[in-house]
Amino acid sequence: MDKISIETLKVLRRRRSIRRYQKKEVPAEIIQDIIDCARYAPTARNVQPWRFVVITDEALRRKIAETSDHGKFIADAPVCIAVFCEDTKYYIEDGSAATTYILIAAKAYGLSSCWVAGDKKPYAEDIRKILNVPSSHNLISMITIGYSSEETTSEPPKKPLKDILFPSPFGERQDIP
Numbered sequence: 001m002d003k004i005s006i007e008t009l010k011v012l013r014r015r016r017s018i019r020r021y022q023k024k025e026v027p028a029e030i031i032q033d034i035i036d037c038a039r040y041a042p043t044a045r046n047v048q049p050w051r052f053v054v055i056t057d058e059a060l061r062r063k064i065a066e067t068s069d070h071g072k073f074i075a076d077a078p079v080c081i082a083v084f085c086e087d088t089k090y091y092i093e094d095g096s097a098a099t100t101y102i103l104i105a106a107k108a109y110g111l112s113s114c115w116v117a118g119d120k121k122p123y124a125e126d127i128r129k130i131l132n133v134p135s136s137h138n139l140i141s142m143i144t145i146g147y148s149s150e151e152t153t154s155e156p157p158k159k160p161l162k163d164i165l166f167p168s169p170f171g172e173r174q175d176i177p
Helices: 003-014 028-038 058-067 072-076 091-108 124-130
Strands: 050-055 079-086 112-117 137-146
Touching: 003 091, 028 050, 028 079, 028 091, 050 058, 050 091, 058 072, 058 079, 058 124, 072 137, 079 091, 091 112, 091 137, 124 137
Parallel strands: none
Antiparallel strands: 050 079, 079 137, 112 137
16 A cells, blocks of 8 residues: 555544644635535535535634534634535435545644534524525534644544444454454
């Protein structure tokens, strides 16, 4: 495996949800590139129903944080990206894929992030209105992005592979480390 592939796997394995950030601005060109990466997320029938709102204004982030139930830390993150999708058949899947691409791209830039739920949450409609997004779009997620004020160099604790992999239909489960 080449060095770039190994680095990609490290990014995937080391990404974790962070809720405390340094008061340090994230360059606009990095945020723009992160969203550009999200455009390449898989999408059913290539509909690409997503729309993104970047929130860097502190007062607006505070208002969003107050409106959400488990996203109070949005107020302290330098950036929040709200992911909306047109109400299509696979909007949740498409928006979730775009959200995941944002999380991974942020980590690749050395930034930390956290996914705050959106779809079907009681505050989703209020957030949509606060951000002046058309009613034809559903809030999928809000993602905080910034430079972590926590130590995040280790991999997050996860269940072992052997505990989450079902036995193969082609025979007995092999021992998995």
